[in-house]
Amino acid sequence: MEEKKNLSQKEISRRSFLKGAGIASVGAVIATTASVDIKADTKNDSDVIGKNGISCEFDVNGKKYAQKVPPRTTLAELLREDLNLTGTKVVCDRGACGACTVIVDGKSVCSCMTLAIDSAGKKIETIEGLANGDELHPLQEAFVNHDALQCGFCTPGMVMSCKNLLDHNAQPTLPEVRKAVSGNLCRCGTYPHVFKAVMDVSGKKGE
Amino acid sequence: MAKEVKLHIGVENDLEEIKVTIPDDSPKPWDGKDKLKFVGGKTPRLDGKEKVTGNAKYTFDMKLSGTLHAKFFRLPCPSAVVTKIDTSAAEKAPGVKGIVLVQETLPLTVRYADQELLAIAAETAHQVDEALKLVKVEYEKRPFVVDLAGAQKSDAPEVFQGKFERDKEVGQIEVDEDNAGQRRGNVRAPQDYTKGGTKEEIEQFIEKSEFSVSATYQTQVQTHSALETHGVVANWEGDHLTVWASTQGTFSVLGELAQVLKIPQTNVRVITDYMGGGFGAKFGAGPFGIAAAKLAKKTGRPVKLMFSRREEHVSGGNRPSSMQTLKIATNKSGKLEALSLVSRGSAGISTGAGTSAPAKGIYECPKIYTQDADVFTNAGPSKAFRAPGHPQGIFALEQSIDDLAYKIGMDPLEFRKINTMNHDVRQKEYQIGAEKFAWHKRNPKVNADKGPIKTGMGMANSVWYYFYGVGYQATIKVNGDGSVELLNGTQDIGTGSRTAMAVVAAEELGLKPHDIVVRIGDTKLGFGPPSGGSQTTAGITPAVRDAAYLAKNKMLEIAATHLNATAQELDIRDGVIFVTSDPTRKLSWKKVASKIPGGTFSVMGERKKDHIDIKGAPAVHFLGRNFYTIGGMQFAEVEVDTETGVIKVKRILAIHDCGRPINRLTLQSQLNGGIIQGVSYALFEQRVIDRNHGLQVNPNLEQYKIAGSMDIPEIETIVLDTNRGNSSTGAQGIGEPATAPVAAAIANAVYHAIGVRIRDLPMTPAKVLEALHS
Numbered sequence: 001m002e003e004k005k006n007l008s009q010k011e012i013s014r015r016s017f018l019k020g021a022g023i024a025s026v027g028a029v030i031a032t033t034a035s036v037d038i039k040a041d042t043k044n045d046s047d048v049i050g051k052n053g054i055s056c057e058f059d060v061n062g063k064k065y066a067q068k069v070p071p072r073t074t075l076a077e078l079l080r081e082d083l084n085l086t087g088t089k090v091v092c093d094r095g096a097c098g099a100c101t102v103i104v105d106g107k108s109v110c111s112c113m114t115l116a117i118d119s120a121g122k123k124i125e126t127i128e129g130l131a132n133g134d135e136l137h138p139l140q141e142a143f144v145n146h147d148a149l150q151c152g153f154c155t156p157g158m159v160m161s162c163k164n165l166l167d168h169n170a171q172p173t174l175p176e177v178r179k180a181v182s183g184n185l186c187r188c189g190t191y192p193h194v195f196k197a198v199m200d201v202s203g204k205k206g207e
Numbered sequence: 208m209a210k211e212v213k214l215h216i217g218v219e220n221d222l223e224e225i226k227v228t229i230p231d232d233s234p235k236p237w238d239g240k241d242k243l244k245f246v247g248g249k250t251p252r253l254d255g256k257e258k259v260t261g262n263a264k265y266t267f268d269m270k271l272s273g274t275l276h277a278k279f280f281r282l283p284c285p286s287a288v289v290t291k292i293d294t295s296a297a298e299k300a301p302g303v304k305g306i307v308l309v310q311e312t313l314p315l316t317v318r319y320a321d322q323e324l325l326a327i328a329a330e331t332a333h334q335v336d337e338a339l340k341l342v343k344v345e346y347e348k349r350p351f352v353v354d355l356a357g358a359q360k361s362d363a364p365e366v367f368q369g370k371f372e373r374d375k376e377v378g379q380i381e382v383d384e385d386n387a388g389q390r391r392g393n394v395r396a397p398q399d400y401t402k403g404g405t406k407e408e409i410e411q412f413i414e415k416s417e418f419s420v421s422a423t424y425q426t427q428v429q430t431h432s433a434l435e436t437h438g439v440v441a442n443w444e445g446d447h448l449t450v451w452a453s454t455q456g457t458f459s460v461l462g463e464l465a466q467v468l469k470i471p472q473t474n475v476r477v478i479t480d481y482m483g484g485g486f487g488a489k490f491g492a493g494p495f496g497i498a499a500a501k502l503a504k505k506t507g508r509p510v511k512l513m514f515s516r517r518e519e520h521v522s523g524g525n526r527p528s529s530m531q532t533l534k535i536a537t538n539k540s541g542k543l544e545a546l547s548l549v550s551r552g553s554a555g556i557s558t559g560a561g562t563s564a565p566a567k568g569i570y571e572c573p574k575i576y577t578q579d580a581d582v583f584t585n586a587g588p589s590k591a592f593r594a595p596g597h598p599q600g601i602f603a604l605e606q607s608i609d610d611l612a613y614k615i616g617m618d619p620l621e622f623r624k625i626n627t628m629n630h631d632v633r634q635k636e637y638q639i640g641a642e643k644f645a646w647h648k649r650n651p652k653v654n655a656d657k658g659p660i661k662t663g664m665g666m667a668n669s670v671w672y673y674f675y676g677v678g679y680q681a682t683i684k685v686n687g688d689g690s691v692e693l694l695n696g697t698q699d700i701g702t703g704s705r706t707a708m709a710v711v712a713a714e715e716l717g718l719k720p721h722d723i724v725v726r727i728g729d730t731k732l733g734f735g736p737p738s739g740g741s742q743t744t745a746g747i748t749p750a751v752r753d754a755a756y757l758a759k760n761k762m763l764e765i766a767a768t769h770l771n772a773t774a775q776e777l778d779i780r781d782g783v784i785f786v787t788s789d790p791t792r793k794l795s796w797k798k799v800a801s802k803i804p805g806g807t808f809s810v811m812g813e814r815k816k817d818h819i820d821i822k823g824a825p826a827v828h829f830l831g832r833n834f835y836t837i838g839g840m841q842f843a844e845v846e847v848d849t850e851t852g853v854i855k856v857k858r859i860l861a862i863h864d865c866g867r868p869i870n871r872l873t874l875q876s877q878l879n880g881g882i883i884q885g886v887s888y889a890l891f892e893q894r895v896i897d898r899n900h901g902l903q904v905n906p907n908l909e910q911y912k913i914a915g916s917m918d919i920p921e922i923e924t925i926v927l928d929t930n931r932g933n934s935s936t937g938a939q940g941i942g943e944p945a946t947a948p949v950a951a952a953i954a955n956a957v958y959h960a961i962g963v964r965i966r967d968l969p970m971t972p973a974k975v976l977e978a979l980h981s
């Protein structure tokens with residue numbers, strides 16, 4: 001019971017959302033979450049599962065956004081459509097390609113597979129938040145210098161996956177870099193330069 | 208007026224002096240003795256910063272105020288006649304603003320599953336999804352066939368009953384006009400080519416030959432799977448249409464829109480600022496562009512229509528399948544004597560499945576017979592795909608060439624060498640490749656390792672052609688503050704064309720590439736090349752250099768009056784204009800710019816026909832003309848696990864020629880990409896259509912397998928310095944040659960490792976195990 005309570009208060013992932021929906025009264029599980037986590041302005045349960053917007057507060061790149069989002073809205077949709085942060089790309093729309101990768105509370109996630117309401121109140125980092133004004137993040141700088149991009153469509157997701165790696169492991173080995181971007185598809189085939197860029201920025205020589 | 212100049216041309220350091228006549232308004236072509244500062248160096252992309260910060264706006268990211276979202280209704284039936292379409296309920300659905308039919312008159316024939324019937328525009332994408340569910344269609348199902356072998360049977364359902372209607376696009380391989388009279392069922396009129404004898408003579412010759420091989424090869428359908436799908440945003444202002452398109456050809460989209468919508472070309476503008484990947488499938492406006500433009504007209508609002516991932520697979524284009532029967536004969540000393548290739552392939556409801564070009568274009572062979580024929584199937588239309596026909600053709604040709612070498616006991620590299628004596632670049636490439644790859648360490652015996660994991664080395668030749676168009680117009684504008692703008696309508700699809708143009712202009716102007724503001728991807732900026740056929744750099748850079756040459760001369764003339772010298776006595780370097788005999792007499796670029804009469808000037812360079820034909824390599828007949836052949840080759844080392852059947856590509860060495868390389872940094876990226884796409888094609892990718900239902904079962908990116916970071920071999924690339932003196936920059940293409948020989952090189956390495964051939968792509972573990980145990 002203890003565990004369940006923690007889960008409902010802290011972290012309702014899409015999976016547990018679906019699990020909850022399947023076994024119990026749909027409203028009960030979600031309404032608890034909504035009222036605790038996302039400051040829902042709803043008075044009864046049915047509002048949270050419908051098509052109407054729920055008021056949430058989002059922390060994206062350190063900036064606060066108050067936004068009404070329908071529960072079915074994905075984090076990718078929120079970022080791209082509502083907040084106009086179009087750096088995050090949607091390519092496969094089912095978590096297979098990593099183009100939509102953003103970092104939520106220190107973990108890289110596919111924003112196409114994450115509900116916006118589940119990200120409310122959490123620290124969301126997107127590609128737009130990396131540079132400090134005009135000054136690029138060292139990883140971005142290395143991507144440019146090593147030409148770790150071609151068409152550039154996978155680049156935001158690729159950079160975010162690499163950033164997440166370096167956040168947790170400042171000096172990764174080449175196999176660790178390969179693994180870190182193994183969920184990021186690049187159709188231009190630009191991987192060798194991505195490896196080089198990450199190894200360079202971590203102070204190690206690449207391939 | 209024309210002038211005569213001396214040039215030093217050739218491959219690497221093997222230079223000869225020639226005299227060439229060039230127009231007065233063109234600079235002396237860069238040759239083998241020119242020491243250049245940026246051209247041939249490594250310049251980071253001008254737009255790199257925009258791409259790594261997420262600021263680059265792709266068509267997918269475009270948002271005009273009031274934009275409607277549109278999607279197609281597609282019929283999930285591979286063959287049908289639609290008799291009624293009822294959109295009355297959909298029209299009333301929340302948010303719906305407009306519906307257009309792809310074909311106004313019924314009945315409508317559906318020839319592949321998920322063919323588009325109509326498009327709906329609504330306020331939000333979710334509203335479109337809801338409305339699509341309300342469309343009612345009445346249709347009569349027809350028999351269908353989706354597989355290449357089945358479609359050739361005499362009792363196969365006919366995909367086209369009556370006339371074949373071509374989906375005509377720039378970049379689409381056009382074999383001929385369809386001749387319904389000669390089409391048999393689904394098999395189009397075969398295209399025959401003969402050299403040195405009739406078909407019968409050549410086949411009999413091979414039959415009787417002591418040293419010959421005969422084998423059948425199969426290759427799969429590969430989808431382009433660009434990460435940004437096909438799509439547009441269309442917006443009308445009065446009778447003027449502006450379209451943002453994810454395209455490889457801004458001008459081909461413009462042309463198609465104007466033609467189909469019956470409006471003057473002056474009223475259409477196409478913009479492609481950033482573009483998320485194009486490998487041959489994105490040239491036309493397409494049904495999506497037309498539908499979006501019509502919806503925008505109808506609703507008076509901007510309309511955005513982008514394919515979903517599923518649509519991209521089923522309708523966005525693909526590389527045709529092939530089944531090739533190849534017979535080749537040689538004499539005892541290893542000279543090729545005769546070759547016969549009969550090829551069938553399916554481009555779905557489209558055409559362009561021919562694979563014979565490599566068989567005609569790589570080896571010196573006195574007797575050649577080839578026959579290509581497209582076979583229609585009830586599947587989505589193929590589009591040109593990075594080196595159309597070549598990965599397929601080379602997969603077959605280079606394995607058979609290998610077979611023959613083993614048969615007569617000759618080293619496969621040596622065998623290739625003595626049959627391509629007429630290609631100067633290729634001869635050098637064999638030498639460099641053998642040395643770099645340590646070919647001599649390769650065990651001449653196949654299947655020599657004890658196992659279970661066995662290693663093997665193989666190689667394959669590539670071939671492509673020198674293509675370029677003429678009439679492209681590059682404009683250079685020099686402003687009073689010294690800033691320089693370079694304008695052209697072509698697009699940068701990720702190849703780095705934007706940066707290559709800046710590199711060329713900077714070299715000529717004595718500035719840095721990042722000093723040049725390049726504005727491209729907009730048809731208002733002057734005619735530019737499509738990114739297809741590996742011709743963008745070859746097409747546009749001479750025009751850029753000519754424009755920069757004119758701008759430089761103008762600046763020198765202005766400076767001359769202030770330096771008490773003649774323009775001929777001046778030169779320009781690192782942003783300084785100086786008297787050659789006395790460099791202390793100088794003025795900065797900015798200072799001279801401030802003295803431009805009127806404050807600013809523009810000059811235009813035009814891509815003209817090459818000064819001279821390229822010599823040193825044979826020309827081949829391809830697509831109705833003769834083209835110089837670009838040589839290249841790749842070496843592969845693989846590990847094959849004989850217990851699991853898994854092939855691991857350990858390393859690839861690629862040696863290529865692209866004339867004069869402009870930017871070696873982006874060139875390297877493009878080579879890596881071509882190789883990785885080739886590895887992916889060789890081992891993983893395959894569109895799978897259920898034979899019983901006619902639907903693609905893997906229209907996504909988890910079951911349609913594409914090579915990822917764990918599959919990337921160690922890659923080494925070598926690009927020769929080739930100076931031909933043909934144009935002012937001497938650039939040729941690389942995009943396509945890089946991907947053409949990969950699968951064949953891997954297949955030859957697999958044979959070397961395990962002693963059995965995999966003649967069927969992709970080379971999956973199951974096929975490897977089957978081959979090992981049969």
